[in-house]
Amino acid sequence: MALVRGHFERSETKMPSPGPGEVVVKAEYFSPDAMNHAWVRGMPGKFDPLAPGTVMRGGVAGAIVKSANPQWPEGTRITGFLDWADYSLSDGTDYMGVPLQIIPEGIDTHSGLVTLGMSGVCAWLGLFHFCHARPGDDILISGASGAIGSIAGQLAPLAGCRPVGIAGGPEKCSAALDAGFDAMVDYKAPDLGDQIAAACPDGVNIFFDNVGGALLDAALVSMAHNGQVLICGGTAHYGAVPTPIYNHIHMAMRSLTMRGFFYFDHVDMWGEARERLTQSLKEGAIREWLDIAEGFDATPDAALAGFSGGVNGRKLVWLD
Amino acid sequence: MALVRGHFERSETKMPSPGPGEVVVKAEYFSPDAMNHAWVRGMPGKFDPLAPGTVMRGGVAGAIVKSANPQWPEGTRITGFLDWADYSLSDGTDYMGVPLQIIPEGIDTHSGLVTLGMSGVCAWLGLFHFCHARPGDDILISGASGAIGSIAGQLAPLAGCRPVGIAGGPEKCSAALDAGFDAMVDYKAPDLGDQIAAACPDGVNIFFDNVGGALLDAALVSMAHNGQVLICGGTAHYGAVPTPIYNHIHMAMRSLTMRGFFYFDHVDMWGEARERLTQSLKEGAIREWLDIAEGFDATPDAALAGFSGGVNGRKLVWLD
Numbered sequence: 001m002a003l004v005r006g007h008f009e010r011s012e013t014k015m016p017s018p019g020p021g022e023v024v025v026k027a028e029y030f031s032p033d034a035m036n037h038a039w040v041r042g043m044p045g046k047f048d049p050l051a052p053g054t055v056m057r058g059g060v061a062g063a064i065v066k067s068a069n070p071q072w073p074e075g076t077r078i079t080g081f082l083d084w085a086d087y088s089l090s091d092g093t094d095y096m097g098v099p100l101q102i103i104p105e106g107i108d109t110h111s112g113l114v115t116l117g118m119s120g121v122c123a124w125l126g127l128f129h130f131c132h133a134r135p136g137d138d139i140l141i142s143g144a145s146g147a148i149g150s151i152a153g154q155l156a157p158l159a160g161c162r163p164v165g166i167a168g169g170p171e172k173c174s175a176a177l178d179a180g181f182d183a184m185v186d187y188k189a190p191d192l193g194d195q196i197a198a199a200c201p202d203g204v205n206i207f208f209d210n211v212g213g214a215l216l217d218a219a220l221v222s223m224a225h226n227g228q229v230l231i232c233g234g235t236a237h238y239g240a241v242p243t244p245i246y247n248h249i250h251m252a253m254r255s256l257t258m259r260g261f262f263y264f265d266h267v268d269m270w271g272e273a274r275e276r277l278t279q280s281l282k283e284g285a286i287r288e289w290l291d292i293a294e295g296f297d298a299t300p301d302a303a304l305a306g307f308s309g310g311v312n313g314r315k316l317v318w319l320d
Numbered sequence: 321m322a323l324v325r326g327h328f329e330r331s332e333t334k335m336p337s338p339g340p341g342e343v344v345v346k347a348e349y350f351s352p353d354a355m356n357h358a359w360v361r362g363m364p365g366k367f368d369p370l371a372p373g374t375v376m377r378g379g380v381a382g383a384i385v386k387s388a389n390p391q392w393p394e395g396t397r398i399t400g401f402l403d404w405a406d407y408s409l410s411d412g413t414d415y416m417g418v419p420l421q422i423i424p425e426g427i428d429t430h431s432g433l434v435t436l437g438m439s440g441v442c443a444w445l446g447l448f449h450f451c452h453a454r455p456g457d458d459i460l461i462s463g464a465s466g467a468i469g470s471i472a473g474q475l476a477p478l479a480g481c482r483p484v485g486i487a488g489g490p491e492k493c494s495a496a497l498d499a500g501f502d503a504m505v506d507y508k509a510p511d512l513g514d515q516i517a518a519a520c521p522d523g524v525n526i527f528f529d530n531v532g533g534a535l536l537d538a539a540l541v542s543m544a545h546n547g548q549v550l551i552c553g554g555t556a557h558y559g560a561v562p563t564p565i566y567n568h569i570h571m572a573m574r575s576l577t578m579r580g581f582f583y584f585d586h587v588d589m590w591g592e593a594r595e596r597l598t599q600s601l602k603e604g605a606i607r608e609w610l611d612i613a614e615g616f617d618a619t620p621d622a623a624l625a626g627f628s629g630g631v632n633g634r635k636l637v638w639l640d
Contacts, residue, residue, distance in 0.1 A: 221364075225585075249551070252552065254365070
């Protein structure tokens with residue numbers, strides 16, 4: 001079952017009180033992402049769907065406003081997967097069983113959720129850990145105007161690589177060029193495969209894919225020999241019926257490697273990624289491309305927009 | 321364009337004479353395989369289709385019967401991609417630009433083409449070089465009654481792994497069990513996914529895929545975390561329209577790696593593979609599962625059978 005508007009309902013509850021070892025987090029931002037979808041549909045082998053009536057959960061950035069845990073003093077700014085509510089109760093870990101992540105001094109709260117959160121860390125791990133990017137590589141990035149893609153596009157030049165983006169429509173493509181992509185492919189135009197081939201005439205060395213489906217299918221044909229495909233996400237798969245791919249025989253013909261990774265399997269690498277990303281943020285090498293909705297009630301539409309191609313940069317909800 | 325019966329025609333030519341540095345090979349066996357398909361359809365970025373009227377080429381095992389090259393004495397038994405004709409002319413390399421491969425003493429001529437040829441070497445490279453098979457792994461092998469699959473199934477226990485095969489129909493499944501597979505999945509039965517899950521209850525650690533299409537799609541759902549998929553071949557893709565896969569989002573959800581390899585990219589590793597395989601043959605650890613057609617005129621049907629699921633073991637043509 002895909003995430004739909006009817007999965008959301010607003011309700012009033014009391015502010016929680018922390019038990020021993022617990023803290024109360026006041027939310028300032030929510031970040032809708034694929035996990036909201038997973039909590040509705042369930043994720044085979046990982047977790048069951050949330051029971052109807054359960055408080056929706058998701059990415060949250062905020063501050064600890066009450067603490068019964070000396071390790072987590074009041075005022076600490078943190079992120080984590082917590083309740084999509086004004087206040088969340090936590091024992092220092094979030095719903096994914098991961099410790100709350102502290103937002104470093106000098107970093108904006110929303111950046112803790114975006115560049116130092118799942119979006120930025122996925123982009124960093126994908127490029128620097130899983131893809132073995134080498135200077136001179138052409139890196140094709142789908143979802144280029146989205147949360148992960150827009151950061152991956154800015155990280156690619158730091159690895160000496162040339163970022164080529166895929167996005168839908170001339171407006172998004174133009175904005176991505178302004179944001180630092182070297183060339184853009186418009187998947188809403190009819191000649192997807194030809195555009196990719198023209199944008200990467202020597203073949204795609206790395207395809208950093210956040211979408212899947214027809215985009216992945218088209219890119220497989222244009223991969224360079226020994227190319228690498230990173231399956232970072234698959235927004236094309238969040239609908240009721242996933243879109244198929246036909247061209248995977250190119251895996252053998254071009255000696256390709258395709259790798260998928262699940263963010264929460266690599267908590268041990270988050271520290272290094274967050275440290276490097278903090279430095280890049282402070283140096284101004286990464287500018288966040290944000291699309292901020294205002295107010296608690298904007299949450300459902302913001303959450304759904306991420307799966308409909310309606311996103312320009314990182315969609316966040318700001319709780320005013 | 322797929323390989324069809326009409327692509328074949330028999331013609332008479334003279335026996336060639338070797339020029340300086342050249343040898344004449346008398347064929348004893350032909351081995352139909354995916355390359356025959358590629359020479360009709362062409363292979364993007366690798367070579368163009370053969371012009372109509374060109375002598376069909378393919379795997380050949382035979383002996384040098386005339387030599388004008390002191391490095392290649394008469395009587396040497398060799399294999400290579402040569403003309404599908406009684407006699408081939410060669411300068412010591414074959415149509416793939418690779419040196420003719422010498423069949424070692426004590427090894428049958430057909431074994432030079434099968435276990436020490438593309439089938440055996442692909443199985444060996446796939447398991448021992450690309451898949452990083454570890455003792456205790458469950459290895460699912462499609463095309464289990466085919467050329468590569470039947471050898472991979474016998475190599476898996478040498479790596480301490482458990483081979484589970486996929487083949488079509490009770491007869492082939494039963495024969496594969498006799499040949500050493502620990503369990504079999506019948507893809508012609510309606511419950512493919514359930515059969516795979518039942519045969520590998522802890523998940524598939526390695527899927528050694530020679531088929532693609534619906535089989536790959538079903539296997540993706542049953543992969544173990546951090547599992548590896550080897551795209552060794554894709555007989556499902558030799559028809560006019562390749563069959564699609566829908567489940568590649570499992571690449572990300574299960575942190576899978578999918579790797580394809582092209583045999584001719586790894587000529588540097590053939591030596592080690594052939595040496596180990598020669599040893600296994602001499603020790604009786606590998607028994608060849610052969611399906612031998614007799615006579616030159618049997619060639620077209622033999623070549624087409626490999627793409628229609630009509631093969632039990634390695635299809636060869638014996639030139640009587």
